[in-house]
Amino acid sequence: MKVAVRYFASVREALGPGEEVGVDAGASIASLRDALAARGGRHAEALGRERVLRSARNRVLCAEQTRLEDGDEVGFFPPVTGG
Amino acid sequence: MTAPRVSIRNEDFDLAAEVAALRAGDGGVGAVCAFVGTVRDRNDGAGVASLELEHYPGMTEQSIEAMIDEAMRRFEIRAVRVVHRVGVLAPTAQIVLVAVTSSHRHEAFQACEFLMDYLKTQAPFWKKEAGPAGVHWVDARVADDAALARWGIDAGNAAPSVVA
Numbered sequence: 023m024k025v026a027v028r029y030f031a032s033v034r035e036a037l038g039p040g041e042e043v044g045v046d047a048g049a050s051i052a053s054l055r056d057a058l059a060a061r062g063g064r065h066a067e068a069l070g071r072e073r074v075l076r077s078a079r080n081r082v083l084c085a086e087q088t089r090l091e092d093g094d095e096v097g098f099f100p101p102v103t104g105g
Numbered sequence: 106m107t108a109p110r111v112s113i114r115n116e117d118f119d120l121a122a123e124v125a126a127l128r129a130g131d132g133g134v135g136a137v138c139a140f141v142g143t144v145r146d147r148n149d150g151a152g153v154a155s156l157e158l159e160h161y162p163g164m165t166e167q168s169i170e171a172m173i174d175e176a177m178r179r180f181e182i183r184a185v186r187v188v189h190r191v192g193v194l195a196p197t198a199q200i201v202l203v204a205v206t207s208s209h210r211h212e213a214f215q216a217c218e219f220l221m222d223y224l225k226t227q228a229p230f231w232k233k234e235a236g237p238a239g240v241h242w243v244d245a246r247v248a249d250d251a252a253l254a255r256w257g258i259d260a261g262n263a264a265p266s267v268v269a
Contacts, residue, residue: 030161031231032242076262081164083227097161097229101245101262104158104189104230105142105201105221 023047023092025054029068030099033075036068051077051096052086069098076101110185111169113160115192118202127186128206134183138213139204140221146196148243152236158191158200161229165189172223179256180216182207187220189230222252226260 028040045054055077059069069075078097079088090096108126112118120141128134144156173185188202203220207213232243245263253260 028161030229031159031233034159078161078164078229081161081167083168083229097164099161099229100231100242102226102229103232103243103245104160104228105225 023049023090025049025090025092025094025096027054027058028095028097030097032100033068033098036064045090049090050086051079051084051088051090054090054096055086055098074101075099108186110173110187111166112186112188113162113165113191114188115190117190117199118188120199120202123186123188123202124204127184127204131183131206133208134206135208136210136213137204137206138210138217139202140217141199142201142221144194144196144198144200148234151234151238153196153234154237155196155235156194156198156200157233157235158189158194159231159233160189160191164229168228169224172220172227175223176205176216176220179219180207180212181209182212182216185216185220187224189224189228191230219256222249222256223258225249226253226262 024042024044027043029037055069059066075098077084077086080095120139124137124139128137146153169187176185183206186204190200194200203217205213205216226249234241234243247263250260250263
């Protein structure tokens with residue numbers, strides 16, 4: 023299945039605005055993040071576990087164990103700093 | 106037609122006009138509480154030349170609408186308006202407005218503070234500061250997570266996440 027990944031703030035600066043990614047059925051936000059980081063290079067640096075990131079599924083903040091479905095939009099970004 | 110509750114935009118806002126529109130025609134309003142956040146010229150001891158705000162279009166509006174729904178459930182309030190600016194802002198510029206109307210002051214004060222505490226850690230905005238030392242993304246503050254915890258909500262923003 024496919025999901026639309028979107029990056030923001032420092033993650034966007036490193037990786038661009040986003041990309042479409044194929045994932046296995048049963049994938050979670052965490053497994054997607056690890057698969058992207060496993061590409062190495064900029065992806066490893068921006069999405070690796072040493073970075074504190076927040077994530078959203080279909081534009082709602084979600085814990086990383088959240089399961090994904092085909093066509094989902096997944097956002098990866100640093101902790102938010104608005105207001 | 107009533108004005109939308111949330112506006113995300115680069116343009117500035119007029120506090121008096123926003124408050125006037127929010128309470129227009131509602132004779133039940135006895136209190137208006139409005140918070141305005143502005144750009145400081147210093148942050149953590151360093152000078153700030155400008156601030157750039159990025160957001161997640163679509164998610165931002167949706168998350169703030171959900172916050173307003175939660176505030177309406179928790180407090181006896183009548184109307185809410187949130188305006189948040191994005192893009193490049195200079196020191197002294199207005200960044201954010203949260204305005205709440207209610208019959209009595211206590212609920213308006215409470216809901217306004219609740220909404221700001223919520224917005225600081227749950228709405229997808231990111232600040233990038235430019236100053237004499239260059240440009241950097243602003244770090245989230247643990248104190249902001251603690252502010253939301255007072256309302257019984259785990260912000261889970263500044264602190265490292267726990268992955269099951």
